[in-house]
Amino acid sequence: MYQSKIVVPIMPKCLKDLEALEAQAFSGADIIEWRADYLPSGQILEAAPIFLEKFQAYETLVTIRTRKEGGELEIDEQDYIRLLHEINKLGPSYLDVEYFTHERAFGSLRDLKDKIVLSYHNFQEMPTDFTERLFKMEREKTAFVKMAVMPQQECDVLDIMQITRDMTLEYGQKFITVGMGELGKLSRISGYLTGNAWTFASLEEASAPGQLSLKDTAYILDLLEKNVRL
Numbered sequence: 001m002y003q004s005k006i007v008v009p010i011m012p013k014c015l016k017d018l019e020a021l022e023a024q025a026f027s028g029a030d031i032i033e034w035r036a037d038y039l040p041s042g043q044i045l046e047a048a049p050i051f052l053e054k055f056q057a058y059e060t061l062v063t064i065r066t067r068k069e070g071g072e073l074e075i076d077e078q079d080y081i082r083l084l085h086e087i088n089k090l091g092p093s094y095l096d097v098e099y100f101t102h103e104r105a106f107g108s109l110r111d112l113k114d115k116i117v118l119s120y121h122n123f124q125e126m127p128t129d130f131t132e133r134l135f136k137m138e139r140e141k142t143a144f145v146k147m148a149v150m151p152q153q154e155c156d157v158l159d160i161m162q163i164t165r166d167m168t169l170e171y172g173q174k175f176i177t178v179g180m181g182e183l184g185k186l187s188r189i190s191g192y193l194t195g196n197a198w199t200f201a202s203l204e205e206a207s208a209p210g211q212l213s214l215k216d217t218a219y220i221l222d223l224l225e226k227n228v229r230l
């Protein structure tokens with residue numbers, strides 16, 4: 001039986017929003033994800049030390065989600081890589097890197113692989129090459145590999161869970177998979193069976209469809225992870 005860590009995203013749209021956040025309100029979370037793409041790219045480096053200092057009691061994940069993968073920011077590849085390198089110098093626990101959108105440029109980030117969450121997002125569908133993409137990302141030997149997709153039918157959710165379990169048994173607990181939307185909710189709380197390493201939960205505003213609240217996620221995981229005997 002496995003346990004999942006709970007990640008709560010924050011999405012400040014200006015520095016004032018970021019400054020107004022109270023770190024204690026996030027208690028129950030293990031990791032705070034800063035969705036830096038909600039800020040104009042010119043403000044990201046100013047905001048980064050504020051974020052990292054405010055949430056120093058938690059592990060931290062910095063994500064610059066580009067439009068192509070369902071995020072808010074249009075940014076060229078060089079800036080994307082440069083920002084990640086600069087933010088890394090400030091000491092976040094983890095950095096999200098979109099593998100298939102920035103595959104050519106990934107080489108220059110390889111030296112950070114021990115803190116990289118290599119990721120792929122598809123808000124349209126469950127890609128038919130789901131497993132292949134996981135294998136491809138796994139071969140880069142980063143800290144974690146993440147896939148967030150949109151299941152279209154019930155069996156897609158079961159497939160996500162089964163594949164996560166198979167990959168975890170083979171390579172260890174380093175996969176983060178999400179079935180987004182209403183249909184996918186079960187995948188978010190199934191880590192005790194599948195080995196899903198992290199689950200994303202929301203405090204006020206959800207950063208993706210189907211996210212459960214932090215309170216509900218903590219309650220359900222507690223129930224499933226502590227009381228189930230396999």
Ligand SMILES: O=C1C[C@@](O)(C(=O)O)C[C@@H](O)[C@@H]1O
Pocket residue numbers: 009033035063119121146148178180200201207208209211
């Ligand atoms: O990749 C993910 C997962 C996510 O899309 C979700 O569905 O919970 C939420 C995003 O903030 C995060 O970067």
